[in-house]
Amino acid sequence: MNRRSTMRLVTLTAATGLAVAALTGCTAGGGGEGEAGDTTITWWHNGTGDPLKSFWEEVASEFESENPGVKVEVEAFQNEDLQRTLIPNALQAGGDAAPDLFMVWAEGEIKAQVEAGYLEDLSGLTGVIESVGTAGTGWNVDGKQYGIPFRYGIEGIWYDADLFEQAGVTENPATFTEFGDVIDKLAASGVSPIGVGAADGWPAAHWWYQFAIKTCSPESLQTAAETLAFDDPCFTEAGENLKTWMDEFDGDLPFQANPTSTPAQSVPNSSAGLLASQTTAMELMGTWHRGEVAKLVPGAPAENPPAPEWLSWMPVPDIEGAEGAPGAALGSGDAWGVYADAPEETLELLEYIMSVDVQTRLAETGEIPTVAGAEAGITDPVLQQIAEATQSAGVVVTWLDTQYGPVIGKAMNDAIVNLMFGDGTPASVPEAMNAAAATL
Template identity: 25%
Template structure:
């Protein structure tokens, strides 16, 4: 198989390489793949090799591009010389290009290849205006990590499944001299995880997505209820002191050293757990606040897309049909350090990943893409800045919401 590896090229050299890669002849499939680290690139190479072996008549030319450079180059590729296949994110980031006519409609692929069943939990995030523009590959779960030994020490007999059980667990931990929850507020996106889950549990994913789309005022009582529920946790000293002083790397020792018992985070973090700590860690679904609200989760989805200006769409569709299977999804997930988006894939062997996989594959209330993937970047940045202001001084809640509402009106003109 002929492949072109374009790792580490920047500027004019990268542009020339990618234009060259995008000039497809009959029987040649071109792809631009974003990757981070040797392991991610290796699993994509393995996948394209397997595809060529299954379809020896199709030549494959792949450009592997560092993830950050990929983000910068993507708009130019889509409008000038796109490849036949590329990988990207679901949610607003996908819809941004779909609404501009730069991604191909894959609805027929979803029907033909039984993706509606195998990828049911990620269909919503793959859709724009009722049509599907993405083929999901992997995602990762968000939930509550906790120290099992600290729960035992505090007399907590079971993982909390409801909000009253969670609040009772926090009370017992404080009584035992243990801070209930570590949060890295210096990284604003970690606060966004708390906003997402409180909103999903209180108001549901349908409301959450309207808010993310700028269709709901930030002064709406339902938005304020999310923040007042959050404020109760702050007032009751559920979180570590001075959380805005810690980024994710700095806050994890609170868990490792037994100073804090829980942390809301994505399953991608498990790779950094020390060997002596990992057996002590457990993971559970964010507790249910209102049983009448369909249970939704944060599960950021990675996907494959066919640019609307691609030259060889026939082979691109053949590639998607090859990749979107339980076996390939599982292989990609292992190599990418994520979970298979295909609900028919074998469950991961890692205990925490297995729980995350079960949570997401069984979710029926929808899967959100995470705060800054579900809305426009400018609004997300302002929203997360507001969260940091709120955590710094919760008494300024009304002022912060009014400020966010003014920003919403300016950005969305609604």
């Protein structure tokens, strides 16, 4: 049943006092056969704000008008809710409750859904798969493609060019030693050098991931991801290196005060908000950060806030003498997956979404597309820079928590926060990971 018409019914009957009767059939979400078209495709994504929200709705209505009889219902949900609760529950419920097209995360995250048989094998869409190239490998499980990434990029350090200038930083650091000097200069100029939203766990954990991919060889990382055994000493060394680096600085530095009660996004006192209000000078984050910072700039308009001019980006500096692959970077993206029992038109919709035209327009909204040829749509110089860095990265390692799946991911992130800001030891991180792996 169409939700809007159901709700109108609810409003109407409730108003006449038949509150209880009004509840019948008020199934939210839902999909399957609609009463208007012959086929209804339900499409769930995480673009709760504009420009993405309107963009996907636009794409959906374009597809509808080209395919009479097909109705596309687009719903946007908050990212973590979508992945952690909504999609698992809807897939378990199956049938009409399950969305037909939805966002899937890579590697460890997609595996459970594949094993339970919820995802359609997309290997037949050879054209699309070729067009996204190596970005697609994270959604390849046992040689079959279950997800098509539509945006993809590596993380780096977002920084405030104004504050850098004020502090007298003229050149971006290439190594961690130089990075340390930058941090000292920034601190001396009176700003908190780096913001981190450790209350959410993962933003802090990404610092450890960076040390891990620079300390561990690509082979060790590969083996660990396959066996889920984290016995290689490099995992402890990564923590030691991180801790040594942090200990070079005084007090709360290099991070802002109260990291463990600072969330990552959405509120003014989040790490994104601190960067936006020019309270902190740098933050390690993925490509989405441009939009997160933009909306938190004091006085930013509610609709389509522009990214501040001072917001710049640089790759994470190298650690001298580290064993990791040169040019290794952390990154990932978001992909579309298709429900196993989805109507066949869903594949056509997916192909349309992944067409060069739609991908180019997606790039224009401020995303980094995956389809070759669509990068022409990137107008923002910072995003162009990230796209190029992604292309030229020696190896792109998927976020470690995504690789290892939610259970190990949570244990790992908790242990890292405890290492960085609590009483954890470098060895306690791989220990926690191994313990979590044992419960799978």
